[in-house]
Amino acid sequence: MRKNIAVAAGLWLAGALLALAQAAPIAVVAAESTYGVIAEAIGGPYVRVTSIIRNPNVDPHQFEASPATARTVARAAIVVMNGLGYDDWMRKLLAANPAPGRAVVVAAALAPALVMADRNPHLFYDPRVGNLVASGLAALLAKRDPAHAADFARNLQTFEQGTLQVETAARRLSxxxxxxxxxxxxxxxxxxxxxxxxxxxxxxxxxxxxxGTEPSPSVVARYQDALRQRRVALLIYNKQVSEPLTQRMRDIARQAGVPTVGVDEFVPPGTGYAAWLLDSLQAVRQALAKGAR
Incomplete structure (x- = not known):
């Protein structure tokens, strides 16, 4: 009798621990908030997402990880990063804090056919890359938390509907x-x-x-001439970077009547991925309309 009670108690405890483990949100760490908001959209309440770079005023190319960042990464079940040298600091943290069960999603590795020949690292501005990251996360989350696989699948469908709106808006603008x-x-x-x-x-x-390389005088001259002679219809600048050279180019563009639009390197806090892309397209549309007057 005592043996049966002990076995029953053991089974109950094991079940309770399993339920508790399943109820705990899955720890996801994103190198940048762009991937953090994608993880939040797919995982919903079943994930706890930490985005390392989330301040719009931080230049990702100059970011240096702190010991606190290393501890956060060490506790992650899933890590999402960009790749292409954009966030090599994350690779170093992962190597310094190995965890056999941790999954790492590298956006560039999911979308090699979409990476530009010049290996431009800002591939998160392609909604198709966003879809691949979202799909990869949905599969990983379903594997770790099968009880909520249907939720992750529904969230992925909603996410893809948003990126479809982005592609539609891009076609119209084009x-x-x-x-x-x-x-x-x-x-x-x-x-x-x-x-x-x-x-x-x-x-x-x-x-x-x-x-961070000083352009040659000939490169600068050609760039300035294109603006002054209005051989380009638009100047896009990085909101995260403010330095004399790029500011001078923005001034030249304004003097020549070339519209300018500022874009972010990653999604600001409180903004969804598709909404972020749609906002940028809207800003471009408005700038071109204003420049045409």
Whole structure:
């Protein structure tokens, strides 16, 4: 009798521990808030998401991880990062804090066919990449928490409906302004420009700025001439970066009557992924309409 009671108690305890484990939110750490909001959209209340870089004023290229960041990553069940050298600090943290059961989602590895030949790291501006990350997360979450697999699947469907709206908006904008030549202070918006079918001019200048390399005088001269002679329809600048050279280019654009639009390197807090992309397209549409007057 005592043996039966002990077995029953053991089974009850095991079941209670299993239920508790399933009830606890899955710890997800995103290198940038762009991927954090995707994880939140898919996981809902069944995940606890920490985005390491979430302040819109932080330059991801210059970010340095702290010991507190390392501890957060060490406790993660799932880590989501960009790849392409954009967040190599995360790779170092993962190597320093190995965990056999931890899953790592690298956006660039999910979408090798979508990575530009110049290996522009800002691939999160392509909604198709967002879909791949969301789908990968849904599969991982369902594996770790099968009781809520249907919830993750529904959330993924809702997410994909949002990115479909982005692609539709991009097609409409492209039809209104086909095959534009535009430029940027950095190639942050390059993947969206590709989706729009627009040509990105002055890329030598853009990549120099992104990589912290001083552009040559000839590169600067060509870039300035394109603005002054209005050979480009739009100048896109990175809101996270403010330095004399890029500010001068923005001033030249305004003096020449070239519209300018600021974009973020990652989703600001409180904004959904699709809404973020749609907001940027709306800003571009309004700038072009204003410039055409």
């Amino acid at each position: 039809a209104q302004h086909p095959k534009l030549a535009v430029t940027a202070t950095e190639p942050v918006y390059g993947y969206m420009l590709r989706l729009l079918g627009w040509r990105s001019a002055g890329e030598a200048f853009q990549f120099n700025v992104m990589n």
